[in-house]
Amino acid sequence: MQDIDNVGKTGRHTMAFEMMAHHAFNAREEAEGYAYEGEVYWKDETVAYCDELLREMGADPEKVTYIEDPWVGGGNAGPAIEVIYEGLELATLVFMSMERDEDGDYLLKDGNRYSKMDTYVVDTGYGLERWTWMAQGTPTVYEAVYPETIEFLKQHAGVDYTDEEDRLVAEAATMAGGLDVDDVDDVEAARGEIAAELGVDVERLRDLVEPLESIYAVADHCRTLAYMLGDGIVPSNVKTGYLARMVLRRTKRLVDDVGVDVPLDELVDMQAARLGYENRDTIREMVRAEEEQYRETLERGSRRVESLASEYADRGDPLPTDRLVELYDSHGIQPETVREIAAREGASVEVPDDFYALVADRHGDDDGTDAAQTDSRAEAVADLPETDLLFYDDPAGTAFEAVVLDCFEREDGYDVVLDQTLFYPEGGGQPADTGTLRTDDDSFAVTDVQTVDGVVLHRTDENPGSGAIVRGSLDAERRRALMRAHTATHVVGHAAREVLGEHVRQAGAQKGVESSRLDVRHFRRIGRDEIEAIERVANRIVRQNLSVRQSWPDRNEAESTHGFDIYQGGIPPGERVRLITVGDDVQACAGTHVERTGDVGLITVLSTEPIQDGVERIAFAAG
Template identity: 65%
Template sequence: VEKYRETLDRGGRRVEGLAEQYADTGDAIPVEELVELYDSHGIQPDMVEDVAAEYGVAVDVPDDFYSVVAERHGGAEATEEAAEARPYADDLAELPETDRLYYEDQERTEFEAVVLDVFERGDGRYDVVLDGTMFYPEGGGQPPDHGTLSSDEATVEVSDAQIVDGVVVHTCDGDPGKGEFVRGQIDATRRRRLMRHHTATHIVVHSARQVLGDHVRQAGAQKGTESSRIDVSHYDSVSRAEVKAIEHRANDVVRGNTAVTQEWPDRNEAEAEHGFDLYQGGVPTGENIRLIHVDDDVQACGGTHVARTGDVGAITVLSTERVQDGVVRFTFAAGDAAIQATQDTEDALREAADVLDVAPETVPETAERFFEEWKERGKTIEGLKEELAEVRATGSADGEELDVNGTPAVVQRVDADMDELRATANALVEEGTIAVIGSGVDGATFVVATPEGSAVNAGEVVSRLAAKVGGGGGGPPDFAQGGGPDADELDEALEEAPEVLRQVADA
């Protein structure tokens, strides 16, 4: 709150500067300046008007000022563009705002309403508007409720709910009938899971701030039924010890079983009491804003929440990652989803223990030991390959030996992987010999290497040989590799290799 007052003081000086500026031009202070003053300094339009009046300057304050601010932050309930995208936008604008019953009793999943209008979408579905609804429309990172609407004649499935200028639009798989009296039934399991995860989001951010520092702020969120994610401002990766500390604090709040409450104070009074930290989830519209109190955390929020923190059940952090500089993402699960996630992790651990034939608690050290043994075996294999390559290079009984302008050369087929081909070629080069090594493993492949001072360009040789097996290749003058799919042509290509070497050397 003290920081909020300091921000107001700085903002006041900024307003005086603007008033002087626009007094010189004779123009009114535009809405863009008002939004910036509000966003950066918390200066309300009426304060700007008071200061500007002293300088004889007018102020352009739109009637929907807070909606303009909300749209700047992506927090508006629906943008003008979204409304205009609906072919029935004009008819929708004539309807009264929907009575949002989900704010009156968030635990309630049944209600009755009257169908005010039905709009055919053209895709076999219908958009239905009621006079009141318990269906929470998508917003603030929370998905919409699903469920049914039933009249005496039919029952339709509700698969989506969106809010446009205060009107909630329900997308249904059928037409319940304009003017019909309907009974709404919310998918209770889905609603409760979303409520737990939304409340858990507040708890996780608050706990992260306590553990990581006061600099932590929400930078984005998405709630779900199986898990949710929250992006926060933080300058470093989050350690396992910090994750565990955040989990402990979050579950302490859950076990505290304190009431989760809502209030609708005047925006100015709320900002004066709590500062701009209220708007971590976005700036809401309206003169009065909805505040959610979860333990010591207070946020402006339009989502649905459990009645008490104990109703969240449990919170487990599934993962953390740095999604960009200065932003860390927490993925977590709450309630029965947290239990399921924990059981899935335990199942995976037990399966690993069965494979390794050890007790679950010894899996980490066993895995580490196996990994170290695997690395050592890899080094041993590489060493053996190099030794084998040296034997082949010195013995080369199966290869053709020739002289290329005074430099000895060996053309040899070695059906092995590329690592062994390279090792064999390097061993020959160390003896001062030009190496042309071919393999029929996985198509036809070649490695050509030349010692220092050789007149042969390895890249040119590989390019010509690879062309004979339907492929390509190349590289620098002293070491190149390539190949092609025609393994049947490998032997013929190697037979022609001596002539290719001489041609390249004489070029």
């Protein structure tokens, strides 16, 4: 998203790209010696394959340049070779042979020290769009990647140039790399330099290339939207949803500005069809719903712009960039629209060339977890073995015997560590089990259960003492209610996808004894008919009395078999993944479940409400 302002202008930037690759993992003793003696797959052989590919595609060997430079990233480092053809970078060949080590012998350009690895890794990246462009020799990457779309857009925007104008545009394209907003302070000044080089008036050049720049960007953005919406991203005001919204609204403005007389959902659908998406109707629905919301936002936001512009006009000051970003973030007002409204109020607006990159920076963090907070408990349990979790093999069990390994005093009680436990620690939206620990002499209430680095901590009000043998007893009714609730959550989520569409993804969940809630990503309010349909589908699954199966496959096997949709509740750590399968619904899950869907009992949808833009909350009860 950092290059969004360059798309269409430079002739080479695209928002989405496909990185082709080949890899090798040289894991053997004395890997360095073998690598540089040519006895394992390393630099010489990698470059030879690249040469062969270039020759097969008809490239002139005299126009190929290989540039070697140190590479660092992600805690690893090594030499890298850039593959340049007639000034265009086609590929980067990375040879990871070092890892970050504060005591390492090698100080590299990032200021960190590194040492040699035992495994030498070849990691290459070939930009598919760049190779397509190189092979076809078109003025820009866009004609090579989106030829039919661009011709369609030109026809429907009334863009028709003479042969002489086409020649001038093609010549300007060879210099368009000089419009990169990351490299120049003033794009329009850079355009003036290109016009001078071509010997034409800058206004004439602008009139010719700006409509094409918009058309190029529309073609590219529509493909990006097809990828994003087709893969289940719902436009919203947070994270990846916000980026989808930003791209969609920018595309809508470009379509309107250049005068393309085709609905935006149809343009996105053209790209979705080429990419082979089966959920094209849902993609079009999302685009139309977002357009409608955008229109409503513009109507409300325009009044805010008028007020703000009048305020700054009275001061004699231009509207600052942070206000532009705020208006876009909070009200969806494009900076160009702000400039038009502000001009009517007598206020000036300078739109930064990298405006959309600035906006993207504010929302760039994806759905990754926040950095872990320092926890004194982690230090306390560092030398203890992981707790043996009995509830996976005996989910219906409520009594067990264990040995106390250690006990830590806290402000509100004690954290007791056992060698094994049936108590489920809070996690994945499922509350912790409660119950008691008993010795021959005393009984201790367990009021909370947490896990730290695989060690389960049982919160009690007294210290049973290290080495004590305890008998654990769960609150059986609470456990059974939470098992029903957790399985019901999977069932309701499956029902929501069946009714609302495959784009529906879990955004959060909380299981409870009396009622539970499931937050799903969806692009509009859930209607009464849809609520009833979700309830019907959920109870149909309950009546089918399907088996609720657990398995522990290797992570790679799980992902290759079921895809990344298994991670509805987040990505768990570890080489193996626990999968819960209910019919054809498969999810990675660490919670406790009933044996069959019939054990869940009647599911009742209590309510639905939007908790944030693009996220609907479904409250329900089970049993």
